[in-house]
Amino acid sequence: MLRREYETQVCSIARSLEIVGERWSLLILRSVMMGFVRFDDLQAELGITRSVLTARLARLVEEGVLERVPYQSRPRRYEYRATEKGLELWPVLQHLVRWGDTYYPEPAGVPNVMEHAGCGGHPDDHLLCDRCGEPLAAGKIVVIPGPGSAATPAPR
Amino acid sequence: MLRREYETQVCSIARSLEIVGERWSLLILRSVMMGFVRFDDLQAELGITRSVLTARLARLVEEGVLERVPYQSRPRRYEYRATEKGLELWPVLQHLVRWGDTYYPEPAGVPNVMEHAGCGGHPDDHLLCDRCGEPLAAGKIVVIPGPGSAATPAPR
Numbered sequence A, B: 001m002l003r004r005e006y007e008t009q010v011c012s013i014a015r016s017l018e019i020v021g022e023r024w025s026l027l028i029l030r031s032v033m034m035g036f037v038r039f040d041d042l043q044a045e046l047g048i049t050r051s052v053l054t055a056r057l058a059r060l061v062e063e064g065v066l067e068r069v070p071y072q073s074r075p076r077r078y079e080y081r082a083t084e085k086g087l088e089l090w091p092v093l094q095h096l097v098r099w100g101d102t103y104y105p106e107p108a109g110v111p112n113v114m115e116h117a118g119c120g121g122h123p124d125d126h127l128l129c130d131r132c133g134e135p136l137a138a139g140k141i142v143v144i145p146g147p148g149s150a151a152t153p154a155p156r
Helices: A012-020 A023-033 A039-046 A050-062 A090-103 B012-020 B023-033 B039-046 B050-062 B090-103
Strands: A066-073 A076-082 A112-116 A141-145 B066-073 B076-082 B112-116 B141-145
Touching (some): A012 B090, A023 A090, A090 A112, A090 B090, B023 B066
Antiparallel strands (some): A112 A141, B066 B076
16 A cells, blocks of 8 residues: 555554454354354354353354344254344455465365355455356355365254 | 355464454554554554564564565664565455444544545445456555544654
């Protein structure tokens, strides 16, 4: 970026990081978006203590990034879904994936491949489909295990 | 994202967050990219302790996200520059800005406005220029104080 004569302490990045700048929060959101929507599955997937996961989930629900949706009534149990607000963090996650794949590649290859559902193209540097040009968002992407995938079974 | 039958623990996001997932690291990178390139300026801008800033800068240099460049020889003093690897995190920062501006707006308006240098367009949802369509990256953007800017003077 070019310099300007005036700067500011007020920063949108700082405000965003207040909510999602803690490492676990982004990993939780990523796992929920990939289908790990129940507490026990999230806990197993992330290898995180129950108390930390409980606290982080509560914060993400409070901020409207995730929502709790009942899936069973007796006893009442909930699963987690990304809200519209949460889904709008998909570009942040996606660019972190791309950066990690570029600079910290797994010897066996990329763990996950993002594909444009129904098209087979892939997101380019600007998250447009490299085959059909469509602007991609979370709902249009299917995640396929890549060559570096550990390929452990999904929760259900 | 749609669910798939297989999942993996190996995650590019987790690897990226190892490096930049700590809140200060992204804020330091953002400040360097905005022209706060010397230790004292960074310290004043971020309101961070000297010891934390020293540790974070060392990590970012070690990982090749920032580089130390001498600007004075007696005594030898250094400033910090974003490397190519660091500049490639610009889309992550940019999407965090957009998310923050959408969901945590300042009452006075956005603190900073990103403009396509020499064009006057702005980055769209896919970081393409909304005026000329050019794909935007860090080097093509100028940051202008917005209506919500505190408008404190830049370091130099």
